[in-house]
Amino acid sequence: MKIRHNTIVKFAIVALVFTIFSCEKEAETVSDNKKSTSTSQQHPNLILTVQGVKDIRAQLGNIPIFDNTLKVVQEEIDAEIAAGIETPIPKDYSGGYTHVRHKRNMIVLQKAGVLYQILDDEKYAKYVKDMLMQYEEMYKTLPLHPKTRSYARGKLFWQCLNDSNWLVYVSQAYDCIYNYLSEEERNKLETNLFRPFADHISIDSPQFYQRVHNHSTWGNAAVGMIGLVMNDEELIDRALYGIKDLKLDTKEKDDDGGFLNKDGKAGFLANIEEPFSPDGYYNEGPYYQRYAMYPFLVFAEGLHNVKPELKIFEYKEGVLLKSINALLNLSDADGDFFPLNDGQKGMSYYNSALVTAVDISYHFGEQDPGLLSIATAQDRVLLDDSGLAVALGIKNRKAKPFDKKSINLSDGPNGTQGGVGILRNEDIELVFKYAAQGSSHGHYDKLSYSLFEKGEEILQDYGLARFVNIEQKGGGNYLKENKTWAKQTIAHNTLTQNETSHFNAKYEIGSQNHSVLHYFSSENENVQVASAKEVNAYPGTEMLRTMAIIKDEDFEKPYMLDIMKVVSNKANQYDFPYYFLGQVVTTNFEYKTPETLKTLGSKNGYQHLYVEGTAKTTADNTKFSWLNKGKFYSLTTVSNTNDEILFTRIGANDPAFNLRREAALMVRRKNTKNTLFVSTIEAHGSYSPVSESAVNSNSSIKELKVVVNTEDYTAIAITNVNGITKLFITANKDASKEATHTLKINDVNYTWKGGFTFQKIN
Amino acid sequence: MKIRHNTIVKFAIVALVFTIFSCEKEAETVSDNKKSTSTSQQHPNLILTVQGVKDIRAQLGNIPIFDNTLKVVQEEIDAEIAAGIETPIPKDYSGGYTHVRHKRNMIVLQKAGVLYQILDDEKYAKYVKDMLMQYEEMYKTLPLHPKTRSYARGKLFWQCLNDSNWLVYVSQAYDCIYNYLSEEERNKLETNLFRPFADHISIDSPQFYQRVHNHSTWGNAAVGMIGLVMNDEELIDRALYGIKDLKLDTKEKDDDGGFLNKDGKAGFLANIEEPFSPDGYYNEGPYYQRYAMYPFLVFAEGLHNVKPELKIFEYKEGVLLKSINALLNLSDADGDFFPLNDGQKGMSYYNSALVTAVDISYHFGEQDPGLLSIATAQDRVLLDDSGLAVALGIKNRKAKPFDKKSINLSDGPNGTQGGVGILRNEDIELVFKYAAQGSSHGHYDKLSYSLFEKGEEILQDYGLARFVNIEQKGGGNYLKENKTWAKQTIAHNTLTQNETSHFNAKYEIGSQNHSVLHYFSSENENVQVASAKEVNAYPGTEMLRTMAIIKDEDFEKPYMLDIMKVVSNKANQYDFPYYFLGQVVTTNFEYKTPETLKTLGSKNGYQHLYVEGTAKTTADNTKFSWLNKGKFYSLTTVSNTNDEILFTRIGANDPAFNLRREAALMVRRKNTKNTLFVSTIEAHGSYSPVSESAVNSNSSIKELKVVVNTEDYTAIAITNVNGITKLFITANKDASKEATHTLKINDVNYTWKGGFTFQKIN
Structure with missing residues (x-):
């Protein structure tokens, strides 16, 4: 009993210290009347948490799959840093140079941010900051993307969808170096880059944002995640519930022939409500579920960390985690998804979105040991709290075969x-x-x-x-x-x-x-x-x-x-x-x-x-x-x-x-x-x-x-x-x-x- | 010096004992005036030798790749023994039941024979004997195969080629149980089965036998190998030099449009002379070289063991072993042979003929460590003297990558x-x-x-x-x-x-x-x-x-x-x-x-x-x-x-x-x-x-x-x-x-x- 009591006391002290620390940070950062009064203003707080970073640092060198993933990512990012930063003026469709470069940059930024947190090496933070500042410089005067084919043109990319992808990843990078930046730097980025970026893909592009569709899910997550980092309740609300008081023509269609917004529903929660069945089947099929999965889960992870009161993983009877199980069951013996509807063959649970899905499902779900065998096959984990949980599970030999049944x-x-x-x-x-x-x-x-x-x-x-x-x-x-x-x-x-x-x-x-x-x-x-x-x-x-x-x-x-x-x-x-x-x-x-x-x-x-x-x-x-x-x-x-x-x-x-x-x-x-x-x-x-x-x-x-x-x-x-x-x-x-x-x-x-x-x- | 002297003395004693043993055996078996007066009348003497069997038995349990191969073969043959012997009346083309069964039987007989030698378990010898006796019973009254498509019909199979395949394998089985059989049993088999069988594929089918062609190589090897076991110089000569005093029409063609015998050459040595270039390239290309390789090498192994004075592996400046190197170089990165000429894609050095080729090349050649890496990939060895050499090489970590160059x-x-x-x-x-x-x-x-x-x-x-x-x-x-x-x-x-x-x-x-x-x-x-x-x-x-x-x-x-x-x-x-x-x-x-x-x-x-x-x-x-x-x-x-x-x-x-x-x-x-x-x-x-x-x-x-x-x-x-x-x-x-x-x-x-x-x- 004494020991337990001691532990509780220690915990309380730690909590107290954290609170103070947190409040100090908050005092530094709350400089804008849009900021909420939430107390969870520590950073990182999206996919990494302050406690998670501590735990990871404590386990490093002792969690093989995590260590290996980290090593690969570090080599990859070190090579990128050596190659220098490129943020070309947007010009191309998918596959073209500027498209590929900006797509690459969003991944690189996210990974560099994570490396900064885990390795505590400022070179990564500086790299993220430098690139973000280049984007800020470009974005503040950037017109619409010159390619006109999309029903909702982006600025960095030819379609808002890709811009949203970018922001989902870059929010995480920003979260990781938030405390590394000065208030002035943050203001500059938020004012000239993140806020207008979030507005462009939402308010300026309602035909893209304000609907139930995998595109919108990316949009919602992008706005929500940057909102969580910026502690901007308006953006968070816009993410969760859609653009306030906006109604779209219910008969208009998008490029693929789908209705833009047949029944007026919008926002992240509606995007969970509508496309997922109670069994977790995603109405567009596994190929698109895989694509939509990442923003669903990574934003949910952020919401779980910043707004635990929302109980996002319990939403609609836990459908987000159920959907991961459904998705894994919609793959063949090699892990390739059944190509239902518009599905590209060969897409499989080796896709990085499924690394996210499997790790998050394990960590926030019921620690299904079958998931560990898939993670083992994937041979990499998320470099975050959930990836740590999976790495520890594998290390402790808890993995069992993932048994796909009828x-x-x-x-x-x-x-x-x-x-x-x-x-x-x-x-x-x-x-x-x-x-x-x-x-x-x-x-x-x-x-x-x-x-x-x-x-x-x-x-x-x-x-x-x-x-x-x-x-x-x-x-x-x-x-x-x-x-x-x-x-x-x-x-x-x-x-x-x-x-x-x-x-x-x-x-x-x-x-x-x-x-x-x-x-x-x-x-x-x-x-x-x-x-x-x-x-x-x-x-x-x-x-x-x-x-x-x-x-x-x-x-x-x-x-x-x-x-x-x-x-x-x-x-x-x-x-x-x-x-x-x-x-x-x-x-x-x-x-x-x-x-x-x-x-x-x-x-x-x-x-x-x-x-x-x-x-x-x-x-x-x-x-x-x-x-x-x-x-x-x-x-x-x-x-x-x-x-x-x-x-x-x-x-x-x-x-x-x-x-x-x-x-x-x-x-x-x-x-x-x-x-x-x-x-x-x-x-x-x-x-x-x-x-x-x-x-x-x-x-x-x-x-x-x-x-x-x-x-x-x-x-x-x-x-x-x-x-x-x-x-x-x-x-x-x-x-x-x-x-x-x-x-x-x-x-x-x-x-x-x-x-x-x-x-x-x- | 003293030690060396002792060793020589010991060796001499062993040699003497062997000679006596050998003479005893000879005394038992030479009962027929067709038998030569050669002294090498020990059995087995084709792919296994008396010394080889001793060495193998001494190493068993200590040579992983050999032990594993042995285990697999033993399980396979035990299952066959349990399933019972079937020697159906020949009826079908390739792929049909009787074809497949007789083809299977030849493999099973060969393996059972080898198991008898290595494991010294009479159940294998009895199985071989029983099946051979069934063949003897059937063969002595067997007409030509009922299917008429071939230019040279066999008896067990629709074409002499397959009959020859059978005898190449079954000779080995007979060799392995030679000493297990009584003289009377041997006489019965030789008189009613082996001798007429060898005659059918040669004297009765000169259009098949008397030419330079991969078919003939099989025929020559079949006749020669049974000749070696029976110690029948006439058959051995017929194998090496073709049917004596026979000349064929030089303009006739076979089923594939090839000349039957354009220049009158025939016999095993001519079949080495003609199709192989000095570099070891086989004129029909790698697919057929793979097919021809087995009779070339297994008969050569037998000749090497029984008639070392022929120096068969040095014939034509060692072209047989050179040809194995050429063949391995005619494969792609996966070991698949380049499909030159009539080549079926997917044939590769994982084919069992290449296990023979690689092991024999290693054992009788210069112990190229690159061959050991291919043997490792093949994951099995011959259950004979050469397989033992390879297994020991691998066990002693001598394997190096087989480096294919231009x-x-x-x-x-x-x-x-x-x-x-x-x-x-x-x-x-x-x-x-x-x-x-x-x-x-x-x-x-x-x-x-x-x-x-x-x-x-x-x-x-x-x-x-x-x-x-x-x-x-x-x-x-x-x-x-x-x-x-x-x-x-x-x-x-x-x-x-x-x-x-x-x-x-x-x-x-x-x-x-x-x-x-x-x-x-x-x-x-x-x-x-x-x-x-x-x-x-x-x-x-x-x-x-x-x-x-x-x-x-x-x-x-x-x-x-x-x-x-x-x-x-x-x-x-x-x-x-x-x-x-x-x-x-x-x-x-x-x-x-x-x-x-x-x-x-x-x-x-x-x-x-x-x-x-x-x-x-x-x-x-x-x-x-x-x-x-x-x-x-x-x-x-x-x-x-x-x-x-x-x-x-x-x-x-x-x-x-x-x-x-x-x-x-x-x-x-x-x-x-x-x-x-x-x-x-x-x-x-x-x-x-x-x-x-x-x-x-x-x-x-x-x-x-x-x-x-x-x-x-x-x-x-x-x-x-x-x-x-x-x-x-x-x-x-x-x-x-x-x-x-x-x-x-x-x-x-x-x-x-x-x-x-x-x-x-x-």
């Missing part, structure tokens, strides 16, 4: 606007998208899916049509093929009716609709099912898609079963593509290949597809096998009489070679009202060019058959090459966990509880 | 039939082929090249059109597109004249010709040059190609300079393709893309190319940049007025999707007699989809200019973006190392010694 993530602010279901078994991952539109970055791909094996695509989602930051490719921005191809329905593994896209590819309509979960079941690890319905994409047509990943002892690997039930009030043409990658191995049908390649259609994405082969189905099942990266895959699909089979290849009407020349097999069914597309995809065997041995290169399925298809039930019989038949029955109406079903097939009664059953036929 | 490998039995030059600097590798035809697996690709960066293709050689051992793709055999596309000149990075292939793609002509080295220089590491001449591919047209890899301080990475000088007696159309991989980034010319894709031509490979874009040159230089696997590349080529530029894509007239849909940029120059194609290829910068940053994405070359082009000299000025100009001058006639040259350009005298000079212009 997961259903609801979409929409209240979790009622569809979602994304991920089914995982062994190395197979199925990503089934039945979400809402996904804001302006959404694709018209209701009930679409992609399939992965060990991080390699089996059936791909195309992703976006853009070479982000490669200036030679359309300035590194969205290419027109993003709209004409990547967003169109036919670019996805789902149903296209009458060669038109869902919602006629109209954002106004798409953004008002979403698919609906029918059921999701991952309790039985061997048979996991996700089922969802879409009734608005094509008015008069209902689509119910039920997808299962089945682990059957008679199959080498888990296989996918796909049942797309279509009910329409009129006859239509249905196109049902499979975007495979790799080399054709075999088919069970004869096909013709044309000598000249023509396009499949003239619009809605069809103008980008060449027809490389055509066939008519003859057998009850259409079979197709292919080889990709040393693995065999087989599609078996139930044929209708007169189904057409098309081999297509992307790349037509692509005058700047913006599209990848990748293939699909497509089933086309004409003049049909109600119908059923039933398919399996098997991953099997392997081929090694080193041993030149082909193992298990054939499908294990002998027959796929529809045995029942009523309004209430669909039953599929899957017979393998050994003649063993299994029956999969899904309930098309009441699929609740509690519902009991009985269905008689060939005089046998099948009884089960819940949405589906999978049984051997005796 | 190398010129002559082709032809006497090294006078052209060759292959490899220029390496940092991560860039240029493979320049100016060789002879390459036997029946050769391509019509005189003066062609491919270019690599760190094991990734910058400009590719297509390789073969075949899916080796994938039964669904034409039985796993050569596809017709191998002849119609892969072998044709237009499929390669070289000059095609008037849309015809070199030598009109006629093997009879191609095989009588070869290109000629002009000069090769790798002394100056910064400027390495290979230059060669071809005068026969197109009668009346001479091509002199000079290729350099230049490391210039003003460039990020070494770049390639390519000067193709063409002199003809008439006007022609010249097509000059660049088979790049990846995405188009930018061009300095305007191009049109057609809406429907048509073929570029109707024959000679042109029928397989679609035209995806067309342009006319307007600038003095044509520039083109692309992005592949996160790296940028740029081509700069000197334009003539009215050069056409074509974007092509492989895949037309490919009715079974056998070809990869890959691209090229092609320069077409019409109605031209003499001309010069001058190009640079730069590798530069990088792009990461994780950081989304594009670094150094532009070419560093401002201008490429021909300043002199006479019969004697060609001079190229390369001006970089900073305006610095360097001059590369190559001597087109006398390029000897000693020759001194002086050339006046713009009143400046340039003087140098040797084939070329590279200097800054002041």
Whole structure:
């Protein structure tokens, strides 16, 4: 008891000293009537805290991953210091010299600031100060950026978005050297650089700032973070709640076709409210979540430190931390994010924003040891309090594997606007998208899916049509093929009716609709099912898609079963593509290949597809096998009489070679009202060019058959090459966990509880 | 001295004991008048020796890489033993069940035999015996294999080649259990299985056996190895020198279009003489050398052990061991062999034949420590005397990196039939082929090249059109597109004249010709040059190609300079393709893309190319940049007025999707007699989809200019973006190392010694 008492006393003394110290500092700095009366005026206080810096300094040399990160950053910044400061007059689009330089500077400033705090070496503070003063000198007379393409032009960059990125990072640098600067210097910077900078991206650019969008999140965070450093309540309020008393035209659109501000909501809190579902799914998908994540978390960290009373990490039932878990689960076995909506392939949890996310989630969340294994893979940590926590966790051998399981993530602010279901078994991952539109970055791909094996695509989602930051490719921005191809329905593994896209590819309509979960079941690890319905994409047509990943002892690997039930009030043409990658191995049908390649259609994405082969189905099942990266895959699909089979290849009407020349097999069914597309995809065997041995290169399925298809039930019989038949029955109406079903097939009664059953036929 | 004396005495006693032991064994086994009177009748004596087995047993548990290999093999064979023996009646082509099973059995037998020797566990010997007896039972009444496609049908397999593979392995197994078997058992096996088996692949199949070809090498080794075990001098002679007194029709051809036996040579020694150049280059290229390597080396090992008087490893100045060094140098940074001629991409020094090659080269060669680093990467060793030597070398930390340098490998039995030059600097590798035809697996690709960066293709050689051992793709055999596309000149990075292939793609002509080295220089590491001449591919047209890899301080990475000088007696159309991989980034010319894709031509490979874009040159230089696997590349080529530029894509007239849909940029120059194609290829910068940053994405070359082009000299000025100009001058006639040259350009005298000079212009 005595010891504890002593400790408390000591703590109180320390606190007292701090308070005095803090007050002294405050006395120095509060020279402006905009300043609040908050007592938390110590610096640093955003991502680093005074106590955190002490702790870090005490542990240095004893926390390997932190020490290594520090060493790398120090070498990087020392080299930059040696190279000298450059702040060129803004001129270029993304990828161009001035763009790249200013982008680089913001990172360098942030890192130099942190180095000053951790290493207590004034050369870093001086470097930050010198560069900031150069910016101050330039900025005070800087006009709008000369490039005119953006709906919201910045000053340092061609768009406000990049200016906001800059301020989010530079706020941290400023925080780190705040106490190093004289009051006069701070006034100069705040008056001529930071305040007008924050105003430009907010008050002067409401079409950018005043909305719910990842762009605005950056804007909000930028204004808020500089507000926290400057202790400027007005800016902090503007960050949290948007520009006061401003209403925008709710019908105006941005460059990407999204509404500027449909419902008038704005500010950081609205940007947490709206795009995140209660499960933490971000409506634009993981690629943009990754991008938005950094300002969400780094500003939240700052708010947590400066305004703990806001309880930002508990906001909306802790959605910010939940969203990190959702995001990590939206990555494949290699850590690459599933390229839903406008997603650039290859973006992964190795991105620096995810270092922030993982470290913050660990530190401010529940110290999930799985996060430590990802941090270990990332091989670096934040150079701040949360990075220290992670480094200590790893050092103390607390890391465990991050176990990605099957997961259903609801979409929409209240979790009622569809979602994304991920089914995982062994190395197979199925990503089934039945979400809402996904804001302006959404694709018209209701009930679409992609399939992965060990991080390699089996059936791909195309992703976006853009070479982000490669200036030679359309300035590194969205290419027109993003709209004409990547967003169109036919670019996805789902149903296209009458060669038109869902919602006629109209954002106004798409953004008002979403698919609906029918059921999701991952309790039985061997048979996991996700089922969802879409009734608005094509008015008069209902689509119910039920997808299962089945682990059957008679199959080498888990296989996918796909049942797309279509009910329409009129006859239509249905196109049902499979975007495979790799080399054709075999088919069970004869096909013709044309000598000249023509396009499949003239619009809605069809103008980008060449027809490389055509066939008519003859057998009850259409079979197709292919080889990709040393693995065999087989599609078996139930044929209708007169189904057409098309081999297509992307790349037509692509005058700047913006599209990848990748293939699909497509089933086309004409003049049909109600119908059923039933398919399996098997991953099997392997081929090694080193041993030149082909193992298990054939499908294990002998027959796929529809045995029942009523309004209430669909039953599929899957017979393998050994003649063993299994029956999969899904309930098309009441699929609740509690519902009991009985269905008689060939005089046998099948009884089960819940949405589906999978049984051997005796 | 006393100690040494003692050692000698001990050794003599041991030798005496062995001799007695050996004689006893001989007394037991020599029961047949075909047996020779050689004294080396101990078993094992092929890849294992009695002494070797003793040494291995003594070291077991103490030689990690050997122990690990042994463990893996033991687990593998134990599982096979548990699964039971299967020797199905032969029925299938490559990839089919019976083919795969018998192929598997030969490996399993060999390994089980070795395990018996090393572990001294009779269960392995019994397993080998039981399986051999099943083969004996089947073979004695076995007809020709039912599949008829081969020019030389086997019995276990559809072609004698595979039967020979089988006997090469199974001889080793028989050797290992020789002493375990009773004389009666041995007689049964030899009389009903081994002797008729050896006769079938030789005497009964002279069109397969009696020639210089990799197939025959297998046949020779098979007959020779079983001969060594059976101590059958007749078989050994047949192996070494071919079938006695047999002459074949010199004009007949095999399945691949190669002559069966043009000059009457045959037997193992002829198969060493002919295909290997004195530098160890194998005329069919590395892919087939890898395949042929195993029988060459394993039979040589057996000969070395049983008939040391033959000095097989010294034969033709040690060419067998030299060839291993050549082969390792014919691999890229990842160990993948350059796909010259009919080569399947991805084959690498991780193939088991290369484990044999590396271990034997180390053991019987000069214990090059570089080989130990490759063995370490292979992560396994032979379970024999040479594997023991390697394992001990690694254990004793003798391994050093295998340093691949620039190398010129002559082709032809006497090294006078052209060759292959490899220029390496940092991560860039240029493979320049100016060789002879390459036997029946050769391509019509005189003066062609491919270019690599760190094991990734910058400009590719297509390789073969075949899916080796994938039964669904034409039985796993050569596809017709191998002849119609892969072998044709237009499929390669070289000059095609008037849309015809070199030598009109006629093997009879191609095989009588070869290109000629002009000069090769790798002394100056910064400027390495290979230059060669071809005068026969197109009668009346001479091509002199000079290729350099230049490391210039003003460039990020070494770049390639390519000067193709063409002199003809008439006007022609010249097509000059660049088979790049990846995405188009930018061009300095305007191009049109057609809406429907048509073929570029109707024959000679042109029928397989679609035209995806067309342009006319307007600038003095044509520039083109692309992005592949996160790296940028740029081509700069000197334009003539009215050069056409074509974007092509492989895949037309490919009715079974056998070809990869890959691209090229092609320069077409019409109605031209003499001309010069001058190009640079730069590798530069990088792009990461994780950081989304594009670094150094532009070419560093401002201008490429021909300043002199006479019969004697060609001079190229390369001006970089900073305006610095360097001059590369190559001597087109006398390029000897000693020759001194002086050339006046713009009143400046340039003087140098040797084939070329590279200097800054002041």
